[in-house]
Every structure is written in C-alpha cells, then in structure tokens.
C-alpha cells in the first residue's frame with residue numbers, strides 16, 4: 001500500500017485532510033512570509049494515532065511536522081513540502097491534575113492558559129506565560145522552551161516540565177523524567193525541551209504547578225527616554241530586589257497599544273512595568289524599597305495598581321503590544337534576541353541607528369529583566385524591496401545581539417527564520433554535535449526537516465507576504 | 468590506578484584522544500561515582516579551576532568545571548548573591564562539574580528550583596576530543612540544542628565538562644527558621660503537604676523523620692517576624708524559632724547528618740512516596756524541598772531494599788556495582804550517547 005492509503009486506513013475522512021482548500025490553513029504559522037504545501041494533514045485524537053502516523057512516516061521515509069496552534073513566529077511549524085503535518089489541537093485533555101503533588105499531566109494540544117485555569121480552584125497555576133498563552137499549546141511551548149514576562153524569577157518552560165512521553169522519529173515510545181522535581185540520571189526531558197520538534201513528538205507532558213502568589217504590587221513608571229527606563233531597571237537589580245517581571249515599551253509601542261486597546265498609558269518616550277509578588281508582608285516591604293528606587297530614577301509619572309482590575313489594565317497594553325503594532329503598519333516582523341542586561345542601553349541605541357539607516361520604523365517592547373529584546377520592524381510589503389530591507393534590518397539586530405554576548409533567540413526559537421544565523425552564535429563543532437545527535441535519533445531526517453540546523457533541507461523560499 | 472591530570476582545555480582534549488576509557492573526577496566528594504573501574508583511567512580535573520567571568524549585575528557567572536564550589540560561593544557572597552539550588556558537599560570540596568554531573572541540589576532548592584533550573588551553558592569535550600558548546604551566558608536563551616541541560620545528572624557520560632555558566636540570585640537580606648515537632652509521622656507529613664500548596668515562598672521545607680518539620684524563611688527583617696507568626700498559626704504550634712540559622716543550614720547542606728553512614732544515596736522522592744520509604748531499613752536521612760528530595764545514609768541492606776522496590780536512586784559514596792538506578796531509557800539515551808561518545812570512553816557506556 002502507498003503512504004496515503006495506509007494513512008486512510010488509520011484516520012477517518014474528517015481527520016485526514018488532503019484537499020487544497022483543507023490544507024491551506026496549515027501552510028504557514030505566524031511567520032506568514034513562509035508557506036509550504038504539505039501532502040496531507042492528520043488530526044489525531046489519541047497518542048496511539050500519533051505513534052502510528054510517525055511509524056508510517058518512518059517506513060515510507062515521509063518527513064513530518066508536529067503542529068500545535070501554529071503561533072510560532074520563526075517558521076517552526078511550517079510544513080515540509082510533500083510531507084505530513086500532525087496537528088495536535090484535538091489532543092487537548094488534561095489527563096490528571098494532582099494538587100497535592102503540584103502536577104498536571106496533559107496532552108500536547110492543551111492550551112497553556114487552560115492549565116492555569118484548571119489549577120486555579122486549588123490555588124495553583126502554571127508559571128510560564130508567553131503572550132500567546134490564550135492560544136499556544138503546551139506541545140509547542142515544550143518544543144520552543146517558551147518564555148514570558150516572568151522568566152527571570154521562574155525560568156522558562158524547561159524548568160516546569162517534569163516528565164515527557166515522546167515518540168522518537170523512528171517510532172519508539174519513551175518516557176523521560178518522573179513525577180517529582182528531582183530525578184537521577186541525565187536530564188533527558190530537560191534536553192528534549194527546546195529542540196523544536198527535531199527529536200520527536202511529545203505525546204504526554206507532566207507539568208509542575210506553583211502556588212499562585214498571594215499578593216502583587218504592579219507599578220507603571222513613565223520616562224523621558226529609553227535610556228532612563230533602562231537605568232531604572234539596573235537600579236532595581238542593584239537594590240537587591242527580584243521582581244517577578246520588568247517590562248519596557250517605547251513610544252511607538254505605547255502608541256500602538258493605545259490605538260488597539262486604549263490602555264490609558266501616558267504618552268512618553270518609555271514606560272517601565274515592574275511587578276513584585278509574594279507573601280503580602282514581604283511584598284509590602286519590597287514595595288517600599290521599590291518606591292524609593294523609582295523615585296531616585298526620576299520617573300515622570302508613577303502609577304501603582306490599587307486593585308486587580310488596575311493591575312490587568314497595566315498589563316493589557318503590554319500583552320497586546322505585538323498585535324497592536326498592526327494598527328501602525330500594514331506589515332511587521334517580530335524579532336526576538338537577547339543581550340546581557342547591562343548592554344540594553346547600547347543595544348537600543350544601535351537599533352535606533354539601524355532604524356534610521358534603513359528608513360524603517362522599529363517599535364521596542366522587551367523583557368528588560370532578562371535582556372530579551374522584541375524589536376518590531378515595521379514595513380509595507382506592497383512597496384517593492386521593503387520586505388527585503390526589513391529582513392536585513394532584523395538580521396542586523398540579531399548579529400548585534402550575538403556581538404554583545406547574547407543570543408539569537410530568547411524564546412521564539414530558530415525555526416527556519418534564523419537557521420542561517422546559527423553559525424554566528426555557534427562554532428562548526430557545536431553545530432556538528434547537534435547534527436550528530438539529530439542523525440542518531442532520526443537517521444532519515446524526517447522530524448521537522450529543514451529547521452534549526454543551517455544548510456539542512458531545502459532553503460525556505462518566500463511566498464505571499466502579509467502580516 | 469592509572470591517573471592523568473588535565474589543567475587546561477587542550478590537556479583535556481589530549482587526554483580524551485589518548486586514553487580509551489576515562490573517569491573524570493572533580494574533587495572526589497562522591498567517590499562512588501568518581502572512582503575508576505577496571506580499565507578506566509582517572510582524569511583529575513581539580514587543576515582546571517577558576518572563575519572566568521562574573522558580572523553580578525547580570526546574575527551570571529562562568530567558571531572552569533573543576534572550580535571548588537566553596538570558591539564560587541565565597542565570590543558570590545561578597546556581592547550579596549548565591550547559588551539558589553544550594554549545592555551540597557561544599558565543605559567536602561565538591562566542584563562545579565562534579566555537582567552538575569551528579570545532579571545535586573540542596574535544601575534551598577525549595578524556593579526557586581534545582582540545578583537544572585539555573586544552569587545556562589556548558590563547554591565540554593566529547594568522546595572524539597571535540598569542543599562543544601551548548602546554551603549561552605545570558606539568563607534567557609532558546610538557541611540550539613540545550614546540551615547544558617543534558618549534562619545535569621549525566622555522570623560525565625557525554626563528555627568532560629570544561630566550562631559552565633550559571634544564573635545566580637541575590638541572597639535574602641535576612642533569614643529565620645522554625646522547627647516544629649509533631650506527635651506522629653502522619654501529622655508531620657500532613658502538615659508538609661499542606662504547606663507545599665500555599666504561597667508562602669519558603670526557602671526550605673524539610674521533613675526530618677520521624678516527625679519534625681524544619682522551615683526556613685528569607686526576606687526583609689521587618690516582614691520575617693510576621694511570616695514566622697503566620698506559620699505558627701497555620702501549624703497551630705509554637706515550635707522553636709532560630710534567629711541565627713546559618714550554621715544549622717550549612718550543616719544540612721553539607722549532609723552532615725549522613726556522616727557515619729557507609730553508603731550515601733540521593734533518592735528523588737515525593738510526599739506520596741514517603742510512607743513507603745519510611746517502611747524501608749534506611750539510616751539517617753532527611754527529606755528536602757517539600758519532600759521531593761531524600762538524602763539517606765544506608766548500609767548494604769538499605770541499598771538492597773531500594774533495589775528490590777525498584778526505587779530510583781543514585782549512590783554518592785560507598786560501594787555499589789551500579790551507582791545509578793535505573794539506567795537511563797535506552798531508546799532515547801543510547802543514540803545520544805552514540806552521537807557524542809561513539810567509542811564509549813566515558814561512564815554509562
């Protein structure tokens with residue numbers, strides 16, 4: 001039997017898509033500049049079906065891509081031309097939530113925010129909070145080691161995954177890790193997290209839950225320059241405080257947020273959000289010190305949330321910032337890079353210079369606590385050459401991050417978008433080690449072919465472009 | 468016993484290319500793991516030491532793998548910072564590399580997480596003598612395969628670690644501890660389970676069998692009194708408050724309670740496993756981090772009991788044919804091992 005016939009034997013018609021119109025929604029992820037037509041899409045409902053699909057791919061040598069909600073911003077869930085897409089959205093059950101053990105065992109298609117929602121009645125939550133958390137899946141979060149605004153204090157996804165059931169690209173099912181915080185032997189589940197689906201498909205994920213903080217203290221401070229806001233962050237760190245989150249937005253990002261969600265932000269050059277959290281007595285003391293630090297930082301205006309509603313109002317504009325930029329420009333590229341915190345000022349100055357040089361606007365929204373920049377490069381895809389200029393500018397920003405001792409990505413992954421930049425950050429021997437591991441686990445190179453590792457598979461070609 | 472010393476990256480590469488089977492040793496604080504077996508050459512890394520980069524404001528440092536933790540802790544402390552995973556055996560000379568390879572955290576892992584949550588990057592020499600870097604030197608990074616996380620608990624199976632980068636945090640301004648005894652083991656366990664799910668931000672939460680809880684708090688001196696009071700109310704017990712608690716926790720961290728035991732083990736535990744574990748013939752012991760991490764002293768009978776019940780564990784000191792139980796899952800481990808150490812020079816071959 002041919003590959004498709006065997007697939008038909010495994011999946012009923014409604015869960016095997018092969019027609020052009022059915023395939024269209026799966027041709028790209030949130031990086032819509034890249035498009036590929038898969039041979040077929042399957043919609044498994046149980047892990048056994050995923051395993052069967054992977055084994056079938058292995059036997060026939062057909063490349064496959066696992067897909068969650070397709071919100072990847074780096075082309076991670078872009079299909080392989082003529083390959084299979086294994087769409088996991090229907091595997092969205094929380095299999096077990098054990099408040100005493102502080103764990104949740106979930107299927108990969110469970111949406112991030114749903115875990116916290118289900119844990120809330122027990123006073124628990126799932127800490128990693130990517131802005132995409134109302135839609136992105138735990139499977140996608142695991143593949144990308146996703147982060148959020150609270151990474152400095154609580155770490156990224158890897159720290160919150162205790163165990164994984166994985167089907168390897170050759171169709172073997174393995175369990176990695178256990179149900180507790182500690183394990184013995186190599187941290188294989190920790191290693192799987194962040195490998196972008198190149199080493200297999202996560203079938204079941206055991207997550208660590210944390211007690212929801214008792215009290216929050218959320219502060220918004222306005223500054224006359226990005227530099228002043230950046231200095232305030234350094235002063236907070238030097239004071240010995242460890243806030244749950246520290247976020248900065250520049251004027252353009254503020255304008256976008258205002259246009260989109262009317263957050264009521266002051267119209268200034270830079271806004272800083274600082275959030276403290278913990279037991280109420282502790283937060284009270286920390287808040288006193290923070291007030292003093294912010295006063296010394298010569299903020300133009302300071303607002304402190306007096307209620308949960310006011311706290312949400314402060315966060316609303318920040319969380320909406322990416323999509324809000326769509327109000328200011330027909331198209332934009334969301335970049336993601338990291339610099340050492342002490343070099344944020346230098347990085348922002350250089351980004352400003354590059355923006356002038358390329359004649360393109362750049363809005364800045366970033367996780368200041370951990371040096372994770374998210375420059376948004378605005379362009380108009382209908383103007384000839386602008387996309388190419390925007391991509392070049394975005395690339396310059398990445399090189400800048402590496403030059404300053406940082407990273408190509410803090411949370412959005414390498415995908416197809418950044419793989420050609422990998423040699424800027426890694427030496428040939430580093431990349432060779434990754435390739436050897438990939439080859440040992442996936443001798444036919446089927447799982448997410450053409451991603452992460454430079455010079456592998458067919459290079460992506462640009463298709464239709466819009467934001 | 469054949470032995471070779473490597474004091475630099477080049478010497479490590481040279482040793483890897485020269486000797487067919489190597490057993491890296493940091494300082495030997497976990498001799499069950501660092502003592503060579505037949506046919507293995509001891510690779511002494513205690514000369515590969517020193518802090519390479521440390522920027523307190525970045526919360527990041529990079530050091531040679533053979534650096535004693537004591538040196539690192541002293542340097543961090545001078546800047547009001549610490550290793551939040553609170554590694555054990557510092558006083559016995561444990562090194563950074565040995566701690567990563569064994570995958571060990573201590574009591575204060577309760578607050579912010581264990582070793583796996585704080586390791587940021589590694590440079591290691593693989594089985595072919597190639598230098599490989601994974602991760603980075605910034606607190607957030609998602610680029611490339613995370614080889615640094617692979618090293619945690621690896622027992623050196625994939626290569627010789629040369630450099631390691633870690634995230635660090637500010638040390639609490641002040642600390643206080645509360646020691647509370649219960650009449651019965653079940654009561655102590657129930658209290659532990661209750662505290663685990665509350666947002667109390669405890670630095671440490673230990674169960675000392677049979678029925679004592681030891682709790683540590685960190686923060687502003689002004690708030691600590693109130694927080695201790697709240698704990699006493701929650702537990703409906705006065706307990707004993709320790710205002711000067713540093714020396715006590717240093718002792719715990721260095722596993723002083725295991726001192727006389729011939730065999731030392733780490734057991735990943737969980738509160739629901741504790742009743743089972745308490746039924747086994749284990750020696751001196753303590754459940755750290757809300758009951759998630761057991762360090763126990765054993766005699767051979769205790770070790771056998773763990774094996775018979777198929778309870779995962781790692782032997783740190785004392786005689787054991789197979790210090791790691793169970794072996795790592797073959798279908799995922801073996802290909803990675805083959806990729807990085809095709810000739811089987813390193814442990815877990």
Ligand SMILES: Cc1cc2nc3c(=O)[nH]c(=O)nc-3n(C[C@H](O)[C@H](O)[C@H](O)COP(=O)(O)OP(=O)(O)OC[C@H]3O[C@@H](n4cnc5c(N)ncnc54)[C@H](O)[C@@H]3O)c2cc1C
Nearest residue numbers: 068069070071072076130131137139140143147197202411
């Ligand atoms: C508006 C917006 C805001 C965002 N904000 C953030 C943010 O704050 N922080 C952040 O980190 N990211 C952010 N992202 C990026 C994105 O949401 C994350 O990368 C997310 O984890 C992707 O999840 P997904 O379910 O959409 O995965 P997909 O896009 O479907 O897939 C992502 C990758 O995961 C792989 N994959 C999916 N499921 C599995 C599985 N079960 N096993 C193995 N591999 C699998 C895919 O092959 C692909 O490589 C944002 C994206 C958008 C559009």
Ligand SMILES: Cc1cc2nc3c(=O)[nH]c(=O)nc-3n(C[C@H](O)[C@H](O)[C@H](O)COP(=O)(O)OP(=O)(O)OC[C@H]3O[C@@H](n4cnc5c(N)ncnc54)[C@H](O)[C@@H]3O)c2cc1C
Nearest residue numbers: 491493494495496497500532560561562564565568623628
């Ligand atoms: C004051 C003082 C007192 C001491 N008292 C004692 C004592 O009472 N008893 C005693 O036994 N020792 C004692 N020592 C020695 C001390 O234990 C060792 O220096 C120290 O234990 C180093 O061991 P380690 O923790 O680094 O791990 P090790 O035990 O050396 O190694 C643990 C594991 O890690 C692996 N490993 C280590 N480094 C690497 C690496 N870079 N890459 C890959 N794998 C690696 C090993 O192969 C092994 O599997 C003392 C030292 C001092 C200074």
